[in-house]
Amino acid sequence: MSEERPEYPEYTVRALNGIPEVQPGDDLAKLIAAAGPDLADGDVLIVTSKIVSKAEGRIVRAADREAAIDAETVRVVARRGTLRIVENRQGLVMAAAGVDASNTPAGTVLLLPEDPDASARGIRAGLRDALGVTVGVVITDTFGRPWRSGLTDVAIGAAGVRVLDDLRGGTDAYGNPLSATVVATADELAAAGDLVKGKAAGRPVAVLRGLPHLVVPEAGEGAEEGEAGESDTGARALVRDPQDDMFRLGTSEAVREAMTRRRTVRAFADDPVDPGAVRRAVAAALTAPAPHHTTPWRFVLLESAESRVRLLDAMRDAWIADLRRDGRSEESIARRVRRGDVLRNAPYLIVPCLVMDGSHTYGDTRRDAAEREMFVVATGAGVQNLLVALAGERLGSAWVSSTMFCRDVVREVLDLPADWDPMGAVAVGRPAEEPRARPERDASAFVAVR
Structure with a gap:
C-alpha cells in the first residue's frame, strides 16, 4: 500500500x-x-x-567449513591467507560465501x-x-x-x-x-x-x-x-x-584476470581509443625490470590516422620489395600483404622501441651479444606490461613484429633518433568480437624442477 x-x-x-x-x-x-x-x-x-x-x-553437517564454502562459491573475488571474498550461488559478493558456523550446533554450518x-x-x-x-x-x-x-x-x-x-x-x-x-x-x-x-x-x-x-x-x-x-x-x-562493477576483483585476482584477458586481437571495432588509457598502460610498462637501472623503453603513439597510414604504406612498400627480392609471385605477395592488415584495421598504433642507453661495451663478441639480449628481454617485459595494462583498460591489442624488418623505414617516416630500434608494433582498439576461449595449458608441462 x-x-x-x-x-x-x-x-x-x-x-x-x-x-x-x-x-x-x-x-x-x-x-x-x-x-x-x-x-x-x-x-x-x-x-x-x-x-x-x-x-x-x-543446516548442513560439515566437519570442514572450507569445503562448505567451496561448495557455495561461484567465483573467488579476493583471497588473503585463509580469508576469501567470493561470489556465492545467490550472486552475493561476501566473505566465506555466507557460510556461518555460529548460532548453529557444533559440527554443522548454516548456509x-x-x-x-x-x-x-x-x-x-x-x-x-x-x-x-x-x-x-x-x-x-x-x-x-x-x-x-x-x-x-x-x-x-x-x-x-x-x-x-x-x-x-x-x-x-x-x-x-x-x-x-x-x-x-x-x-x-x-x-x-x-x-x-x-x-x-x-x-x-x-x-x-x-x-x-x-x-x-x-x-x-x-x-x-x-x-x-x-x-x-x-x-x-x-x-x-x-x-x-569497477571493483569486481581483488588486487591479485585483477592482475590474473587482466593477464587472462590479454589476447591477440585480429579485428577491431571503429570506436576511438582513449589516449589517457594508453598513457596509463605506458606508465605500467615502465615498471618492468631492466639491466643496470636503465630505462630502455620508448613508445611512439600514432594517434592520427594520417601518421598511421603514412607509416603502414611505407612499411607495405618495403615488405613488397623484400618479397620480390625473395622471388615471390605477385599473387603470393598480395596474399601476404592482406594477412598483414591487422595493423591497418586498428584505430590506434603503438611502436615500442629499444634504446641501449646505459649499456656496457666489453669489446668481446659473446659478452656484447649477451648485453644486448638483456636489453631486448627488458623491452619485451615492458611490452608485456603494456599489453596486460591495455587489457585492464578493456582494450584489445596485437603485438606484431613487422617494424623490426624495416627499422630504417620506420625511423625515417616517424622521424626517430638513429639509436631507437623499433621492436614491432602494437595494434590497439576495442575488439570487434570476444576472442575465442583460450585452451587450457598444463603449467607442469612448462616447468623443470631441479
Whole structure:
C-alpha cells in the first residue's frame, strides 16, 4: 500500500520479543505474527537470514567449513591467507560465501537461504494471511564493505519494498541535476533494524514503522494477480551488473584476470581509443625490470590516422620489395600483404622501441651479444606490461613484429633518433568480437624442477 512520501518523515524501529528458537520446517510468518499481533499496514519487517535458513533446513553437517564454502562459491573475488571474498550461488559478493558456523550446533554450518527474495515473498504472504496486513519484508545478513572498517547488515532478500530509490533526473536543493544518485533503501532499512535486533538474545526480527511510502502494493492493488507489485524487484536489484562493477576483483585476482584477458586481437571495432588509457598502460610498462637501472623503453603513439597510414604504406612498400627480392609471385605477395592488415584495421598504433642507453661495451663478441639480449628481454617485459595494462583498460591489442624488418623505414617516416630500434608494433582498439576461449595449458608441462 504505497503512500506519498511525508514532508517530514519519521520512523520508529523496535525488536520483536518472544520468537522461539527456529527449527527446520517452522512457519516463520506464524511465529512472527504470534510475536507481533499489532503489525500494521505499511510496516517493514527486518528479518535476520539465520532464522530463515534454519526454517528452510539450510543446516548442513560439515566437519570442514572450507569445503562448505567451496561448495557455495561461484567465483573467488579476493583471497588473503585463509580469508576469501567470493561470489556465492545467490550472486552475493561476501566473505566465506555466507557460510556461518555460529548460532548453529557444533559440527554443522548454516548456509544462506537458497532464494532470499522468494523467502521474503513467502513471509509477506504468510503475514497477510495471518494478520490481514500489507507489509514489506527485508531479509538481512552481515557484510563487510570495501574501504570501510566494521560490519553492517544489508538486504539479501526483499519483498514489498522499494529496494532502490532512483533520484536521477531530479535536482538538489541548489537546482543542480542529480545524475548518479541511486539510494540503496533496503540496505538502509537492514542497518536500521540491526541496531535493535539481537541474534544471540532471541530477537532476530525488527519492525520499522512510519515509512509506508517504501512499501509497494500487493497483487490486486496495482499489480496483476500472481505477480509482484509495482517496483517490487527484490534485493537482487541491489547486486551490481558485472559490466558496471569497477571493483569486481581483488588486487591479485585483477592482475590474473587482466593477464587472462590479454589476447591477440585480429579485428577491431571503429570506436576511438582513449589516449589517457594508453598513457596509463605506458606508465605500467615502465615498471618492468631492466639491466643496470636503465630505462630502455620508448613508445611512439600514432594517434592520427594520417601518421598511421603514412607509416603502414611505407612499411607495405618495403615488405613488397623484400618479397620480390625473395622471388615471390605477385599473387603470393598480395596474399601476404592482406594477412598483414591487422595493423591497418586498428584505430590506434603503438611502436615500442629499444634504446641501449646505459649499456656496457666489453669489446668481446659473446659478452656484447649477451648485453644486448638483456636489453631486448627488458623491452619485451615492458611490452608485456603494456599489453596486460591495455587489457585492464578493456582494450584489445596485437603485438606484431613487422617494424623490426624495416627499422630504417620506420625511423625515417616517424622521424626517430638513429639509436631507437623499433621492436614491432602494437595494434590497439576495442575488439570487434570476444576472442575465442583460450585452451587450457598444463603449467607442469612448462616447468623443470631441479
